Amino acid sequence: MSLTPTRQPIIPKIKRETIKKLIKKGERIDGRKLEEYRPIEIILNPIPKAEGSAWVKLGNTIVMTGIKLEVGTPYSDRPNEGVLQVHAEFVPLASPTFEPGPPDENAIETARVIDRSLREPRAIRLEDLVIIPGRKVWLVFNDIYLIDHDGNIIDAGMLSSMLALNLAKIPKIVSIEDDNVVIDKTVKETPLPLNLNVVTVTIGLIDEIPLVDPLLEEELVIDSKITIAFDEKGRITGIQKAGMKGIRTPVLDEVVDIASKKASELHELLRKVLSNPENYMKTLI
């Protein structure tokens, strides 16, 4: 059951007015322009024990994604495909407003939006993840961990997921006897087979003015928010509107336009990072 949020942090009126005043001048409270992303820091493979991992800091929002590959049974309606599962944990570390417990509707929404954006365009070649046709396949667990919340969890989550998936390596299969598959996780050589990369661009709207990559404070003021997923070819592979106000069509058109431009920039960033991964393989501290 979904409830109207009752315990949202209160944003001071002075701040709300300042945000609205500034955006009419094309500025934001952290000095950015309306269409600008916050600085992005990336660390690849911070968790060497996982099959793949990436740490993304978008402004002050920190998200870590870990990829685990396990042997399991396929879905009964897709017997010759590997299985992708995307989960998100908004751990209580990340914000004074998060309580310990199972994922709430926001965490689940985040996970499912990212899941759909990957699944629909078939970003992962699930058909290449079969071990014993119809019986044993690779299960790809994409676990998104929010570690510090300062807004726009979805874009940071999508970016870290895509990077982690690109870095993921499949453990070696040691033996297959009947239905028993023995793997050795200390040997990981084969890259996870991917078809394409996907990014999401999240835009908030205040008085119909679009703000790219909303800060947490902005998220408390915006009327609504749209997340659009794009693959490298510029196709839209997912959309999610959030927020409790409606959007007029011309505004939506403008948002899609801006999102498409920003998506190219994010794909460019992915290309840059993935062509020189060693530069980004630092330790966390």
Added chain:
Amino acid sequence: MEKPVLIREDGLRHDGRKPDELRPIKMDVGILKNADGSAYVEYGGTKVIAAVYGPREVYPRHLALPDRALIRCRYHMAPFSTSDRKSPAPSRREIELSKVIREALEAVVFTELYPRTTIDVFIEVLQADGGTRTAGLTAASLALADAGIPMKDLVAGVAVGKVDGVIVLDIDEVEDEFGEADMPIGYAAGIEEIVLLQLNGVLTREEFVKALELAKKGAEQIYKLMKETLHKKYLKVLSE
């Protein structure tokens, strides 16, 4: 996986350490923006992050204690932290470890200064390679200090074990899995009090005494490092 050689012929452990040697340890505080206090700790391949919120109000209100702060402690492992993916739901082990870590912190935090509030401590294990509860306790203690919460002392956690008959310090996952005993301790080295103590395995009385001495020595080294880390936080600004 078959049992590897835990103590080599030259007396060194499977990763080349001496029996009384700690793994490389890294620590840092104040790494999160939202939390009132935070810390990141590495014991070799074990990587944990801890955050503290509080003292703050308790919801629901009826849980509050009239004359002291509650401590709520959650030890949790990320699904990607272990060899096999771990379900995010709290396991019985995580629930038990949350309790022993909380009780260790209760021994040093001056909870009577903040009646009707809660001090929340959240520990997340990002990568597990043995000694996660002890690294977690160390990180929690640093995060509490970073948050300015009054305490009697810092607490350093470390685990000793018995592998191939030899008492060793700071066991990793391999030594934990294939060794004969695993004894984690939490030690407030300044006031010389043991605030966490468990044993999983078998030790003779003499081995126990030896193990405890070794554990305390190891904890003292970690304790010193913790003090330096807290000091460094302010030195950083001085050098600019």
Added chain:
Amino acid sequence: MRLRILVADRQIVRPGDLLAEIEDSTEHLEERIIPEKHIYIKDKKIYSDTIGLATITDNDVHVIPLEGVYFPKKDDIVIGLVVGVGITNWIIDIRAPYKAILNGSEVIEGFNPIQHNLRDYLDIGEYILAKITIFDRTRDPILTIKGKGLGKITEGAIIEVKPSRIARIIGKKGSMLNLLVTKTGCNIIVAQNGVIWARCPDNNKLDILVKAIKRIEEKAHMRGLTEEIRLFLEKELEEKREK
């Protein structure tokens, strides 16, 4: 009580650090904590209970914390945010472990809950400058806005800092605060709970003030800070003038 002090003045100390030993007392001193001084005594030894600066005065040692939440005290001036409205009172967030209460009768003459709607006078999301009139361990702090300069904040900027830095922002005998006021021309009210209300002649001056305050926050434990801030302000104001 004679003490053998083992730390230097302004030395950074941490929880459990030994500050001093009690020399002459032969009676058994029971273990006790002295919260205001951030020390505790055990076995004739004095320890710090927090991360802070050791401060030595005469033959006494205490610790000024470098971190920690604001803990309410009677008569403190605070700046709070209205976060809730009941039938007879507002609920105010004063950045403390407890929410504070402002009663309707404090604000409205002849307050009658049937007649008067609290939100018409003070709404959620508005700031107030107030004083704590009552606070003890059994209940939440009670505020008043009856007093010179107290009341709803309708203009200017609100700056949040660590409460532990407020003393440094005010400075010895107000020296740092004076410096900020005279150099920037801003009207500055510093509240004990780590909130600052500034009314500045223009946005440039506000920017410079915010930068200066953040600097003081970071370097609060260092010596010669007032002088450094003076130079910093002069440089910034010079540059802005040239633009």
